Amino acid sequence: MNYSAVRAIYLFELARTWRTLFQSIASPVLSTALYFIVFGGAIGPRMQPIDGVPFAAFIVPGLILLAVLTESVSNASFGIYLPRFTGTIYEILSAPVSAFEVLLGFVGAAATKSVLLGLIIFATARLFVSFELVHPFWSFGFLVLISVTFALFGFILGLWADGFEKLQIIPLMVISPLTFLGGTFYSIDMLPPLWRNVALFNPIVYLVDSFRWAFYGIAAVGPAISLALTLTMLVTCIVVVVVIFKTGYRLRT
Amino acid sequence: MDNVLSVEKLTKTYATGFAALKGVDLSIRRGEIFALLGPNGAGKTTLIGIVCGLVRASGGKVTVDGFDIAQDYRSARKKIGLVPQELATNMFETVWNTTVFSRGLFGKKANPAYVEKVLRDLSLWDKKDDNIRALSGGMKRRVLIAKALAHEPEILFLDEPTAGVDVELRRDMWEMVRKLRESGVTIILTTHYIEEAEDMADRIGVIDKGEIILVEEKHALMRRLGQTRVCVSLTRKLDAIPDGLFDLPLTLSPDGKSLSFTQAGEEAERGKDAGLARLLKNLLARGVDFASVQSSQSSLEDIFIDLVGKSR
Incomplete structure (x- = not known):
């Protein structure tokens, strides 16, 4: 195991965060704060509590996930796409590193950033709303698991993309809408039966549901099924990455 | 003769059907400067790419100091430094950070004194805290060389190192190549400036259409065919x-x-x-x-x- 290489890639990627501090941290924190002001502060008091949780607090887990999911995908995809685009990937390909070590460095760094971002947004939320965590361990566990899974997904996206447009299109056109529709601002039990059934095909519903369960102990579908689904996504992403490295897809001609 | 690199029956056919290498055999001796010449599209960069791990071979075998590049890729790649043809740099990084990164990537323990020496030898020391994007093309080329040398390689590949480089830098670069050879590093270079090969190389290989058509001591070659x-x-x-x-x-x-x-x-x-x-x-x-x-x-x-x- 070339720990030194994993460390080098990991630190290099984290250093990129500091250079793009506004883009990576400040901008998602700012937009989340705006959601809290509008939905939590202005509209929230006029809403009825959902499953006993005040609306402003109800939306916290979903808003954290909204930022964490998009940033995990963006960071990891950009992290691997940039060297492909500039050509500096030659160095990683010629280095004595295994695919697993490269993955550990890039995905580890992207997931670390997402976890930090999640914690920062959590802290920001506490400034606007007061709430207590029912399952702190599970909250953190889900945050890490989801960050890693989506960073892996982002890594795959970064390998697949052949232009900056494709990099942006997935977080913007897929992740963001699915998260919005995934019960960030409502419980799927509030949907008419038909749409509730449609919503069950949206994987993000399960992530938001389990994360909210970890926060407040309330769930529409239950944490076990969510955990199973998250782990399935994680394993699927790992399998795809292994296949990519085995075949050299988009990396080695 | 002690060979540090040996290539046997190496073939590469790209997905497009283009056969870039058609059974290349080549041995590089330890400590020599070997110039690989060939027209554009002859297969020079593909050959270097396979040895360095950028391109997958379709067939054949490559060993670096006895280590197979496929089975023992870690041991093989640790010995190789590559200066690519294109100026691919991490534009937003500093010279120092990018060089330290390269050393770490190749599994070497941090050694600031060695990195400093490399940067000083390449006249990059006073630019160490500069962003790479602020450097001139020639300076970027030096950065790529510094990165390739950061892990103390035994074999250095220079793919068209002097393309688009001014006279002064070319002279400095050859001076550096000579010093490296004196310290025991084997150097394999491709160049368009044939007078450079004539000036620097111990042996010359000529590749054309994916086949090595000649490998010979430079002096013997010039005597025989001059x-x-x-x-x-x-x-x-x-x-x-x-x-x-x-x-x-x-x-x-x-x-x-x-x-x-x-x-x-x-x-x-x-x-x-x-x-x-x-x-x-x-x-x-x-x-x-x-x-x-x-x-x-x-x-x-x-x-x-x-x-x-x-x-x-």
């Missing part, structure tokens, strides 16, 4: 080649005002001056005055053009 051409311009017209000089391959120009002959490298080496001296003495003895005497030796470039031309 030619010397002598031309004497006369002040007065001659009707025929003077007697007593029939053993020289002399030709008289159609206007009768110049005599010339060409000798192959080996003959020239042995008796060029003798031939020229005899010609001049003979002309003087006959009272044939001459205006100028020119003698030129073919360069590696002429040999190269001749070789590649023949194979077409």
Whole structure:
């Protein structure tokens, strides 16, 4: 195991965060704060509590996930796409590193950033709303698991993309809408039966549901099924990455 | 002979069906400077790419100091430093950070003193905290060399290192290559400037259309395939080649005002001056005055053009 290489890639990627501090941290924190002001502060008091949780607090887990999911995908995809685009990937390909070590460095760094971002947004939320965590361990566990899974997904996206447009299109056109529709601002039990059934095909519903369960102990579908689904996504992403490295897809001609 | 790199029956066919390498065999000796010459698209970069891990071989075997590049890729790659043809740099990083990153990537423990030495040798020390994007093209090239040297490689690949580089940097670079060779590093370079290969290399390999068509000691090659051409311009017209000089391959120009002959490298080496001296003495003895005497030796470039031309 070339720990030194994993460390080098990991630190290099984290250093990129500091250079793009506004883009990576400040901008998602700012937009989340705006959601809290509008939905939590202005509209929230006029809403009825959902499953006993005040609306402003109800939306916290979903808003954290909204930022964490998009940033995990963006960071990891950009992290691997940039060297492909500039050509500096030659160095990683010629280095004595295994695919697993490269993955550990890039995905580890992207997931670390997402976890930090999640914690920062959590802290920001506490400034606007007061709430207590029912399952702190599970909250953190889900945050890490989801960050890693989506960073892996982002890594795959970064390998697949052949232009900056494709990099942006997935977080913007897929992740963001699915998260919005995934019960960030409502419980799927509030949907008419038909749409509730449609919503069950949206994987993000399960992530938001389990994360909210970890926060407040309330769930529409239950944490076990969510955990199973998250782990399935994680394993699927790992399998795809292994296949990519085995075949050299988009990396080695 | 102690080979540090050996390539056997290496083939590469790209997905498009293009056969870039058609069974290449090549051995590189430890500590030599080897120049790989070939026209554009001959397979130079593909060959380097396979050895360094950027391109997958379709067939054949490559070992680096005894380590197979596929099975023992870690041991093999640790020994290799690559300076690619394109100026691919982490534009937003500093020179120092990017060099330290390279060392870490190759599994070497941090060694600031060594990195400092590399940067000083490449005149990059006072730029160490600069962003790479602020550097000139020549300086970026130096950064790529610093990155390639950061992990103390035993073999250094320089793929067109002097393309688009000014005279001063080219001179510095060759000075550095000489120093590296003295310290025991094996250097394999491709270049378009054939005079550089002529000046620097111990051995020359010529690749064309995916096949190695020649590998030879530079001096032996120049002796074997080089030619010397002598031309004497006369002040007065001659009707025929003077007697007593029939053993020289002399030709008289159609206007009768110049005599010339060409000798192959080996003959020239042995008796060029003798031939020229005899010609001049003979002309003087006959009272044939001459205006100028020119003698030129073919360069590696002429040999190269001749070789590649023949194979077409």
